[in-house]
Amino acid sequence: MLRPHPLRALFACLVLLLSLPVYANWQQHHWDVMGTRASVSLWSEDDATDLFQRLETEMERLNQLLSPWVDDSELARLNRLGHKAPQTISPEFYQLLERSLYFYQLTDGAFDITFASAGHLYDYRQGKAPDETALADATRHIGADRIALLPDHRVHFRSPGTRIDLGGIAKGYAIDRGIALLKEAGIAHAWLSLGGDSYVLGDHRGRPWEVGIQHPRNREKVAMRLPIADLAMSTSGDYQRYFIRDGRRIHHILSPQTGKSVDGLASVTVLAGNSLDADALSTSVFVLGVEKGLALINQLANTSAIIIDRRGNVVYSNDLTAPE
Known part of the structure; x- marks a missing residue:
């Protein structure tokens, strides 16, 4: 038992x-x-x-x-603009990013919200996956160390191809x-x-x-x-x-x-x-x-x-x- x-x-x-x-x-x-x-x-x-x-x-x-599929969500806006200039986000969203980076460090990178840099290329309903060339290019932008958390709840992506998805933490x-x-x-x-x-x-x-x-x-x-x-x-x-x-x-x-x-x-x-x-x-x-x-x-x-x-x-x- x-x-x-x-x-x-x-x-x-x-x-x-x-x-x-x-x-x-x-x-x-x-x-x-x-x-x-x-x-x-x-x-x-x-x-x-x-x-x-x-x-x-x-x-x-x-x-x-937090949805990447809602065009005017804070997360979607950050994905669109985060590489261009620091974006000011809500304290709640900022705290979730802080917690995500904590797990990135705790797991030696196994928990990484920037997986979406490649993840957005998949369509599971349509059974579509990226080809090797597209996937190789996308993975160059994966790595939560590319996320800069700045004072006053500002966030900046250091890589132009970086995207995030909180699917591994948002529902919890x-x-x-x-x-x-x-x-x-x-x-x-x-x-x-x-x-x-x-x-x-x-x-x-x-x-x-x-x-x-x-x-x-x-x-x-x-x-x-x-x-x-x-x-x-x-x-x-x-x-x-x-x-x-x-x-x-x-x-x-x-x-x-x-x-x-x-x-x-x-x-x-x-x-x-x-x-x-x-x-x-x-x-x-x-x-x-x-x-x-x-x-x-x-x-x-x-x-x-x-x-x-x-x-x-x-x-x-x-x-x-x-x-x-």
């Missing part, structure tokens, strides 16, 4: 196994935002309609701030903001999910929430089930956005060194105290691979990882043990 985790429970993401009895005070809501599905289930003796609207409004605000941050809103409203028991990122607040009124890690090769199956409470979790997988070309899986988790999809792993789930960290670390471990990824996780307090490689082998960080 899995040993109790320091954060009181184990978790992974992608599939929530609710199978809950019907309670009058359990309320659920679902909506689409940030290119994925958001879901919340919470316990409240009051009608939660207004609270659900506040969650929707906050996440849409973040989408308008949105979850954290959502949980803050729930706490402010007096909610003590809730589950909030956005794509592969989730946070479980409290327990399920006396018993843990039952959550499963999606099987990376069969959307109808669960790789394992875990009871959790008061925990953030993020899963990065090669099955979330991908296409197959010449027998090779082309997915959205790119190597900052090559601009190509990372080989070797199928799924990485990270458990941490907040969703922003879990989000960034699940991406980082996927890029680093099993050995270097677990070495990173094992040195971090109150952080765990469950890795599934492409052969279906499961590996755990040192604080966890495999089911017997």
